[in-house]
Amino acid sequence: MAQRVMPPRAGTKADVVLGQIPPESVGLEIVHKLAAKGFCVVAPNFALDTLVTALDEVKGFDKLQRWSKVNGIIQDGLLGAEGSCKIAELESPDLDDEVRSDGEMLMKVDYTITHLGFRMEPYLDLLGFDVTHRSLAVVHQTGEPDEDEESVALDEKTVMKWLACFLRHKVMVIVFLGPTSGTLELQPYSTEDTELHEVLTAPGMIVILRPDLMSHKHFSPGMSVALSSFFLTGGLSKRATEGWTMIPPARELDEWTMGRLKVLKEQSQEDAVWSPDIPRDWQHAMNHIYHKGQMVAVRGTAIKSSMCDDMDTFWQVSTNGPDYVVDIPLLRWDHDEMYDPDLESWRYYKTYCKHASFMEGIELFDCKMFNMSPNEARSMDPHQRFILEIGYMSLHNMGLRKNTLVNSACGVYVGCGNVEWSMLPKEDSGAFGATGGALSINSGRFSFTLGLKGPSMTLDTESSSGATATYLAAESIMKKGRAAANDLAVAIGSNIVLSAVNWPTLCATNSLSPEGRCMTFNVSASGYVRGDGTAAAALKCLTEWIDGDFVTHDDDQLLGAIAGTTMNNNGKSASLTAPSGPAEQEAISDAIRNASISIFDIDSVEAFGSGAFLADAIEVSSLLRAHRTEDMKEPLALTAVKSSVGNQVETSGITGFLKTIFSAQWNVMTPNLHLMQANPHMETADQSPFTTECLEYKMRSTFAGTMSRGNGGSNVYLLSWGQINPEKVPAPPPTSTRELLTFWPGGGGQLESDKCPNREYTIVGSWGQWPEPIPMEPEGDGIYGFTVTLGENRWEWFVIWLDSDPRRVLHPGYGYASKDFPVLGPAEDAEGACWMINGRPESVYVPCNQTDIIGEGVEVFEDEYGQKVASHRVDTADMGYPGDQYRVHLRIAGKWRTVTWEKVKRDEEASPPVLLRGKYYVAGDWSQWELTEMQADPDIPGVFFQDVKVPAARNEFQIVRNKDWSQIIYPDVKRCAGDGSFRVLGPDDLGVNHTWLICCQPGTPLRIEFQRTVSADTDVMKVSWRNVSSNMPGSAAAQLVGRATDKQAGQQATELLEPADAKTLRG
Incomplete structure (x- = not known):
């Protein structure tokens, strides 16, 4: 029994009718309509029984209590207050049939949506995006909204679900099930001067639209049911594309979310248990957006390290995993006197390590910059010089100058304990020697030189000195009670390897690495190598209390912030120098508590990571326990800058801290070096937290920790916050340069008078002699x-002229554009831009997993990215043969214009007559490439000829159709001498330099013949020439060349006619 098909309602016109166009072209046709007007009406030809049964299955939702109501904001993002009066979400298609409650017909309709998505997916790049998945189908039932009924309240889980959907949806498919007809109102969001457009809906109709571009509300005079689903992008970009805006429902939900997060942050208390009714992601977003308590802003930074003079360079080079460690150069000292590879060489005052990282130019110093004499500068410890230069550079990068710093309340905190300068032989420095090498002068000289009146101190907590300086600098500017705080502070850490005098002692404690590298986290870790470095950070409060409110100085440079910091000591532990896991965990917990965030908010930690085998294992276990719980699956990334630059001792803490600040600006974590096999003593809970390559952070902002410790038991934990710097990581340009909508059928606005004709629109195309405008x-x-x-080409191109004026051309802006492209102009010259009706099959390139959609017999190859793709020639909706007709339409609605066409139906049994409607012309060098019309042979259809008398021994020519130089007929090689193995190509504009070559005696009369045989499936072209005179020497050879059908005959002929160097001139 034949199935009954739902008849379309009168007045409803579908853009795509399934079954009337090739299945392979359905997706392309839909995408073309989406690109042009933002929606496409599809007639799927559902069987009437399918719709009736699906409606019966929907009626059962009442008994199962499947219906629910949603907030009006969510309704606006669906089908409006009336169209989505009640909704029900279908079950996942992955459910087993035994547990599924949805009916068979509803699942069949749901599968139709998925099938349409597969059809569209290969072509969605034309719209500038790609989709990765679809949402669960939602059933909508129309109804009148009850004004007296209280609106459904929003909650966190509901907002999170629909906000994610409204931010990522790109395509919406709506299937109208009936039983009554209705109206779908469409209105673009961002395009000005657009009127409301109504689509009359009927049972069995499908509307596919761009929900990110237009509102969509459904109305029906009676009860009507629709099924919809969104196709979504894979994830939100952390750097929004230029011009990207939220749709109104998403914007309202986002505003509600921001307000709710602020309330939650204000209500949050230390150690409070997070409510299970609120998604954990909300806590994560809350802590990234809103901050509680005082935060310290990093306003300026500076660094001098191995081969790097600024932090941007240092960080960017770090992304490539540089190894700065080298053999000790003679510019520092002759290490041969100290080196002995024996691991016990320390017993006779030798060292088994001969590597370190060094910075250049430690002897250079601008003493005049700091109002010092050359004699005093020569007596200064290089640490003092770099503390002055790098410290002032950080303040300079903050925007301060020497004259503005005088008498300012700026604290100076210097981490430096290196006294190697005093152990080196040097010239008598006189009175300056008393201050040239004293540690206390490191900070005092900085304050004295710049006239700073804040606290000034030099700190020595061994390898945590730089972190200690940063901790104290941050604490000094926080407002606490009535005590005066610094206006700003600068934290500096400095370490320069000047001598190996204490290396035997370090070898005795197994601190230095025999391998000469810092193998942090690796199974072969055996210690560290020393490294040069001086780094500084200029700090200031992020907010100030002004007139009873906190004010943020948005005009000041913000590189990052210190969200929390803590310093403690191991106390009584295993030994004086042994690390203490509990003490480290306590410092981390206190810093996180001070920042009023959760341990789950921290994405990465810059570990101390000195390369000590057991110390690394203790630290990794402590970091993972302090930042994650057993049920927490989110990974914690661990990085270690020492694997690249070595142990900079007093500078290492501040170097690692600055690296986390700049990693947040670039939104990328840098890799660790020398990690080939993980230390087996590290308890990583079956996860690999170590970065061996660059990894992106998951959000725009990030919290990152920096762990530092000293041999005396000092532990410092710095918790930084930072976000993407748009100047360093700009928003990506739009993936598509096309207008979001090129035509709006609802109209709007008014077309300018200079874009309108005075009399008529005329069309000019490849079917006639150029130029022959014909009125539309x-x-x-x-x-x-x-x-x-x-015509016989199976394609025709055209443009539109206003009032037959070739200087007022309407064109699409592209060469050979398809229908629905935007209409540009009028312009004086289209510059090759035109529309093309293409009746030939098209090549489609798709991923191999889509070959089942495209068809069998595809050609598979790898693209430039190594991905397997398939090439297949498929029929299109415009597929046609010579004699088929197409109706071209120029549509104007207000200011909107578009050009489209559809194939005119013909009797399927009658084949269209194949006629050669074009005219053909010869253009040769003997006529300065002027076009000369060929005559049609009255006896043989499809044969054209032209008699010529060539003036030279070598003559070139081409054949042109309809006086149109974009329709050149040419051989597939240059200067073809008539060999029958060469193919005839065209008509197109690709063979400008490909010509036929006639070789004969000057003055020989020749007949050039062109034959074209066209059928429904073939198009065969032949070009030949022959001598039409029998009384001239060489005529037989000339005739042989022109009619050659195999390589041997052609070669014999050219040897008779061409000069000795013919082989270098042919082809």
Whole structure:
């Protein structure tokens, strides 16, 4: 029994009718309509029984209590207050049939949506995006909203679900099940001067639209049911594309979310248990957006390290995993006197390590910059010089100058304990020697030189000195009670390897590495190598209390912030120098508590990571326990800058801290070096937290920790916050340069007078002699039409002129554009831009997993990215043969214009006559490439000839169709001498330099013949020439060349006619 098909309602016109166009072209046609007007009406030809059964299955939702109501904001993002009066979400298609409650017909309709998505997916890049998955289908039931009924309240889980959907949806498919008809109102969001457009809906109709571009509300006079689903992008970009805006429902939900997060942050208390009713992601977002308590802003930074003079360079080079460690150069000292590879060489005052990282130019110093004499500068410890230079550079990068720093309340905190300068032989420095090497002068000289009146101190907590300086600098500017705080502070850490005098002692404690590298986290870790470095950070409060409110100085440079910091000591532990896991965990917990965030908010930690085998294992275990719980699956990334630059001792803590600040600006974590096999003593809970390559952070902002410890038991934990710097990581440009909508059928606005014709629109195309404009026929409602008959090329191109004026051209802006492209102009010259009706099959390139959609017999190859793709020639909706007709329409609605066409139906049994409607011309060098029309052979259809008398021994020519130089007929090689193995190509504009070559005696009369045989499936072209005179020497050879059908005959002929160097001139 034949199935009954739901008849379309009168007045409803579908853009795509399934079954009337090749299945392979359905997706392309839908995407073309989405690109042009933002929606596409599809007639799927559902069987009537399918719709009736699906509606019966929906009626059962009442008994199962499947219906629910949602907030009005969510309704606006679906089908409006009336169209989505009640909704029900279908079950996942992955459910087993035994537990599924949805009916069979509803699942069949749901599968239709998925199938349409597969059809569209290969072509969605034309819209500038790609989709990765679809949402669960939602059933909508229309109804009148009850004004007296209280609106459904929003909650966190509901907002999170629909906000994610409204931010990522790109395509919406709506299937109208009936039983009554209705109206779908569409209105673009961001395009000005657009009127409301109504689509009359009927049972069995499908509307596919761009929900990110237009509102969509459904109305029905009676009860009507619709099924919809969104196709979504894979994830939100952390750097939004230029011009990207939220749709109104998403913007309202986002505003509600921000307000709710602020309330939650204000209500949050230390150690409070997070409510299970609120998603954990909300806590994560809350702590990244809103901050509680005082935060310290990093306003300026500076660094001098191995081969790097600024932090941007240092961080960017770090992304490539540089190894700065080298053999000790003679510029520092002759290490041969100290080196002995024996691991016990320390017993006779030798060292088994001969590597370190060094910075250049430690002897250079601008003493005049700091109002010092050359004699005093020569007596200074290089640490003092770099503390002055790098410390002032950080303040300078903050925007301060020497004259503005005088008498300012700026604290100076210097981490430096290196006294190697005093152990080196040097010239007598006189009175300056007393201050040239004293540690206390390191900070005092900085304050004295710049006139700073804040606290000034030099700190020595061994390898945590730089972190200690940063901790104290941050604490000094926080407002606490009535005590005066610094206006700003600068934290500096400095270490320069000047001598190996204490290396035997370090070898005795197994601190230095025999391998000469810092193998942090690796199974072969055996210690560290020393490294040069001086780094500084200029700090200031992020907010100030002004007139009873906190004020943020947005005009000041913000590189990052210190969200929390803590310093403690191991106390009584295993030994004086042994690390203490509990003490480290306590410092981490206190810092996180001070920052009023959760341990789950921290994405990465810059570990101390000195390369000591057991110390690394203790630290990794402590970091993972302090930052994650057993049920927490989110990974914690661990990085270690020492694996690249070595142990900079007093500078290492501040170097690692600055690296986390700049990693947040670039939104990328840098890799660790020398990690080939993980230390087996590290308890990583079956996860690999170590970065061996660059990894992106998951959000725009990030919290990152920096762990530092000293041999005396000092532990410092710095918790930084930072976000993407748009100047360093700009928003990506739009993936598509096309307008979001090129035509809006609802109209709007008014077309400028200079874009309108005075009399008529005329069309000019490849079917006639150029130029021959033909008037288009007015059809009413701003529509102008013209019928194009497909010629023997199986394609026709055209443009539109206003009032037959070639200087007022309407064109699409692209060469050989398809329908629905935007209409540009009028312009004086289209510069090759035109529309093309292409009746030939098209090549489609798709991923191999889509070959089942495209068809069998595809050609598979790898693209430039190594991905397997398939090439297949498929039929299109415009597929046609010579003699088929197409109706071209220019549609005008207000200021909107578009050009489209559809194939005119013909009797399927009758084959269209294949006629050669074009004219052909010869263009040769003997006529300065002027076109000369060829005559049609009256006896043989499809044969054209032209008699010429060539003036030279070598003559070139081409054949042109309809006086159109974009329709050149040419051989597939240059200067073809008539060998029958060469193919005839065209008509197109690709063979400008490909010509036929006639070789004969000057003055020989020749007949050039062109034959074209066209059928429904073939198009065969032949070009030949022959001598039409029998009384001239060499005529037989000339005739042989022109009619050659195999390589041997062609070679014999050219040897008779061409000069000795013919082989270098042919082809």
